[in-house]
Amino acid sequence: MSDPVSAIIPQSKSRHLRSCLLCSLIQTSNDFRSIGCPNCEEILQLKDNPDRILSCTTASFDGVIAVIDPETSWVARWQRTAKYARGMYAVRVKGRVPEDVEAELESRGIKYRPRDQSDQD
Template sequence: MSNAVAAIPNSSKAKQLRACMLCSVIQTAGDFRKFGCPNCEEILQLKGNSDRIQGCTSSSYDGVIAVMNPEESWVARWQRTSKYVRGMYAVRISGRIPEEIEEELQQRNLTYRPRDGKQDDMFQTAR
């Protein structure tokens, strides 16, 4: 596991917070633009791409969990974030990634699972 950490958002920027629709990490739109997603950057390529940030993150989410030790946290296992970096994560996220990005994921043998709490939420290697 990487020692990387997602930026912990400043509470004064709460209205600017967005959650990644793949891993559910929460950051400001500016942090997604500047650094990309600490878990999904290789897949989503959000860094410097405002259109991708708008399409692959959402400002509409429910619940926030702070994950300090992902590999040992039962909450991180329950949320399926135990392989991700330490940081703030949304419990449920409203919205879906655009179809063209879902198709890109399928071409990489990844299956997109919305994190809206309605089904098994996670992206996984296709079987």
């Protein structure tokens, strides 16, 4: 409750933690459903859309980052989450966003970077 730009910090023991395939934020599937992804909601539209949550988030991720001060954090910068809400992020997320999202990103001229560390440059 303390900070507005924080995503919901889920219980670490929750068995339903999922990571957003686009921004790597970790929330429970419930939270994704009730508030969507604080960073990517505009493009992913996860809110109240369980199907979408299933295809745009995943339970297979490795490494958890507590991003407390995204703007100063090198970790967040490295992970490209420096402009995102504070919260829990995954280091590595397995999978790619659905093709329609990829297409949408492309149409906006945004380079899609999968978070599975498949492309390092």
